[in-house]
Amino acid sequence: MMNSRANVRPYNPHVLIGNWLEDRVMEEEVLNNFLDKRYSGQLASQKMTEVERMSQSFPLSVSGGDGSLRFGHQTMLANAWTHSAQYTGEKSQLNCCLALGIPHSSGKDDGATEVTATGTTSVRPTARSAFIIQRPNLAVDSQTVKYGDEVMISDTNGQLFLSCVRSSTRSARTCDVIFTNNRNRDSIWVIMHPSSHLRLEFEGTEVKIDDKVVLAHASSNKCLSVNEEHSNRSPYGREYELLCELSTGSNSSYKSPILWKFQTQSAY
Numbered sequence: 001m002m003n004s005r006a007n008v009r010p011y012n013p014h015v016l017i018g019n020w021l022e023d024r025v026m027e028e029e030v031l032n033n034f035l036d037k038r039y040s041g042q043l044a045s046q047k048m049t050e051v052e053r054m055s056q057s058f059p060l061s062v063s064g065g066d067g068s069l070r071f072g073h074q075t076m077l078a079n080a081w082t083h084s085a086q087y088t089g090e091k092s093q094l095n096c097c098l099a100l101g102i103p104h105s106s107g108k109d110d111g112a113t114e115v116t117a118t119g120t121t122s123v124r125p126t127a128r129s130a131f132i133i134q135r136p137n138l139a140v141d142s143q144t145v146k147y148g149d150e151v152m153i154s155d156t157n158g159q160l161f162l163s164c165v166r167s168s169t170r171s172a173r174t175c176d177v178i179f180t181n182n183r184n185r186d187s188i189w190v191i192m193h194p195s196s197h198l199r200l201e202f203e204g205t206e207v208k209i210d211d212k213v214v215l216a217h218a219s220s221n222k223c224l225s226v227n228e229e230h231s232n233r234s235p236y237g238r239e240y241e242l243l244c245e246l247s248t249g250s251n252s253s254y255k256s257p258i259l260w261k262f263q264t265q266s267a268y
Contacts, residue, residue, distance in 0.1 A: 165177075
């Protein structure tokens with residue numbers, strides 16, 4: 001007698017075999033990870049949208065007829081250092097300007113936001129390279145900026161401030177430069193004349209647009225500079241590392257470019 005169960009198939013599309021539960025859990029984890037990244041704006045497509053937004057042209061303040069730099073001006077801070085070739089003596093300018101870099105965690109539980117400060121080679125006013133000159137007490141006025149004044153440099157939203165912080169990975173001569181919403185004494189800078197011999201003479205005089213200046217950190221007296229030997233590629237193009245180095249009183253003794261220019265839109 002033929003077995004009645006011989007024609008019964010033991011497997012069908014509804015039968016689960018192998019590590020089916022593990023596969024299902026992994027699929028759910030992949031989906032949840034995708035949804036979390038989309039909600040927090042970390043998807044590659046969303047990041048490209050952020051790059052495009054930060055690369056859009058941004059209007060600068062219009063300089064007055066006197067050409068003076070004023071508090072509240074929306075400016076671009078461009079490096080004005082000229083490099084001479086070692087053997088030929090040919091001079092070339094380092095074309096870069098201060099810009100907001102990539103956000104990262106501060107590693108603290110104080111809720112601070114930190115963004116890398118970088119020197120972008122895209123020297124044009126954009127949402128990431130336009131900044132506002134403010135007083136340390138954030139008082140709103142349009143007084144002229146003078147040599148020796150203490151200033152704060154913030155993004156156009158007034159939320160992130162250029163700061164100099166100590167780093168455990170650097171020598172005692174250098175510090176990291178970041179933007180942070182934790183505004184304190186580390187966010188205060190002094191605008192100084194580029195010549196150490198004329199600083200006392202020019203202290204208290206007005207700073208003009210496109211004047212070459214030195215930005216010294218108020219607490220450490222270290223100067224904002226560009227590390228021309230360290231650059232990398234980013235979605236915005238080539239970026240130079242920024243750091244703070246000790247002031248030695250002579251421009252020729254600085255190893256990194258420390259001369260900067262505040263630039264605004266011309267009224268003419």
